Amino acid sequence: MRKGSCVVVCFLMFVLAGRDLHAAESGVFWMAEGPMAADFDGNGVVGFADFLIFLKSFNAQEGDEAFDARADLDGDGTVHFSDFLSFSSSYGQSQDPALPATDAGFVVYVADSDDSSVGVFDYDSHLVIDYLPFRGPGGVVVSSDQQWIYVSEVFGFFKLDLQHQVVFSVPTESRGKIALNPDETLAYVTDQARDRLRIVDLVAGVTLDSIEVGDRPIDIKMTPDGKKLYTVNQTGRDVTVIDVAGKTVMGQIVIGSIPGEIEITPDGTRAYVTSLDRGVISVLDLQSDRVVGGIQLDQDRAFGAEFSPDAETLYVSADGTLLAINVSRNLISRTLRISENSSVLAISPDGTRAYVSTFGIQEGGPALTVVDLENWRVMGRMRGWAFPRQIAFRRVPSRQGSQ
Numbered sequence: 001m002r003k004g005s006c007v008v009v010c011f012l013m014f015v016l017a018g019r020d021l022h023a024a025e026s027g028v029f030w031m032a033e034g035p036m037a038a039d040f041d042g043n044g045v046v047g048f049a050d051f052l053i054f055l056k057s058f059n060a061q062e063g064d065e066a067f068d069a070r071a072d073l074d075g076d077g078t079v080h081f082s083d084f085l086s087f088s089s090s091y092g093q094s095q096d097p098a099l100p101a102t103d104a105g106f107v108v109y110v111a112d113s114d115d116s117s118v119g120v121f122d123y124d125s126h127l128v129i130d131y132l133p134f135r136g137p138g139g140v141v142v143s144s145d146q147q148w149i150y151v152s153e154v155f156g157f158f159k160l161d162l163q164h165q166v167v168f169s170v171p172t173e174s175r176g177k178i179a180l181n182p183d184e185t186l187a188y189v190t191d192q193a194r195d196r197l198r199i200v201d202l203v204a205g206v207t208l209d210s211i212e213v214g215d216r217p218i219d220i221k222m223t224p225d226g227k228k229l230y231t232v233n234q235t236g237r238d239v240t241v242i243d244v245a246g247k248t249v250m251g252q253i254v255i256g257s258i259p260g261e262i263e264i265t266p267d268g269t270r271a272y273v274t275s276l277d278r279g280v281i282s283v284l285d286l287q288s289d290r291v292v293g294g295i296q297l298d299q300d301r302a303f304g305a306e307f308s309p310d311a312e313t314l315y316v317s318a319d320g321t322l323l324a325i326n327v328s329r330n331l332i333s334r335t336l337r338i339s340e341n342s343s344v345l346a347i348s349p350d351g352t353r354a355y356v357s358t359f360g361i362q363e364g365g366p367a368l369t370v371v372d373l374e375n376w377r378v379m380g381r382m383r384g385w386a387f388p389r390q391i392a393f394r395r396v397p398s399r400q401g402s403q
Helices: 002-017 034-038 048-059 083-088
Strands: 029-032 106-112 117-124 128-133 139-142 149-152 156-160 165-172 178-180 186-191 195-201 206-212 217-222 228-233 240-245 248-254 261-265 270-275 280-285 290-296 305-307 311-320 321-326 331-337 341-347 353-359 365-372 379-382 388-395
Touching: 106 139, 139 178, 139 388, 149 178, 149 186, 178 217, 186 217, 195 217, 206 248, 217 261, 228 261, 240 261, 248 290, 261 305, 270 311, 305 341, 311 341, 311 353, 321 341, 341 388, 353 388
Parallel strands: none
Antiparallel strands: 029 379, 106 117, 106 388, 117 128, 139 149, 149 156, 156 165, 178 186, 186 195, 195 206, 217 228, 228 240, 240 248, 261 270, 270 280, 280 290, 305 311, 311 321, 321 331, 341 353, 353 365, 365 379
């Protein structure tokens, strides 16, 4: 009680003094869910340092130099008395550590097309550790040996080393997604504008060939044995099946709606395709390459999809809801409302978290929402992104996420 009273008194003194406000920090930042959302400095305690951050932004609106989105706790674009009431009710709260501890060490890569960047942040602290400028990146993939990062953007495909220096680049004509062959000597990169697939030699750093596919290929996956490729064609409303060895199109699988993403089971027998305009996930049999069923959703559409590490659960981002689907039975086992809208998602390699690109007025616009999959709750949100297209993880030797 005394801590809360002190906050109120200090707040009133500040308002009456009419002090000048300093410029707020900008860029990507982490906001925990619940009372710890007021832990602006991320030290695990809502204390006086956080109070000073709040004061600097009080009465500022979005677009003002002094506006700090972290202090806009109700997400209405203005830091005012309702935000102060939320802050004062959280004052003195603590959480140790500020984020749940993990045994894994990862850095996370986010291809943010509208911000023209690939953001890199630490998995445990969610602190940004690098900012890589690209021109509308659409895909980012980390090699299985954790030594290389591949980025596809509007004008090129890039191979980066661990210091994020460019090893080579090859020209492209539009952004796309990336698939690597099993020995990771070749990359297959979709070219959305030209309706084709580029084959890039990852050793020599040159484009070897291209394959014509369907209209506007927006996603791609390879079977685990490396024998077939599947491209999801948004405008074509179908999936192209490619024989990798022959570099030829084997056929088209009609989806009957606008497809979003495709996920293939580890045994290569089935695939799941989300729909951007229909509340159903199409189930494909990859032996016959045809649709054999569908999983009906309560939502009107679904975008991102990814398997858990054990491949027993398919997580799906559907209209602001995270779905967990039991793939052995093709039944939805859990749902969690996380925002008004959602698009791509990624599951951490340890299977404990989901990172979902969301947009909600109450969250202050675009965010990367982090879900604790074990406790099935929202941990918090990273705000400051524009439109993430793909998320990738790289294992690092230390939990600090050092390069």
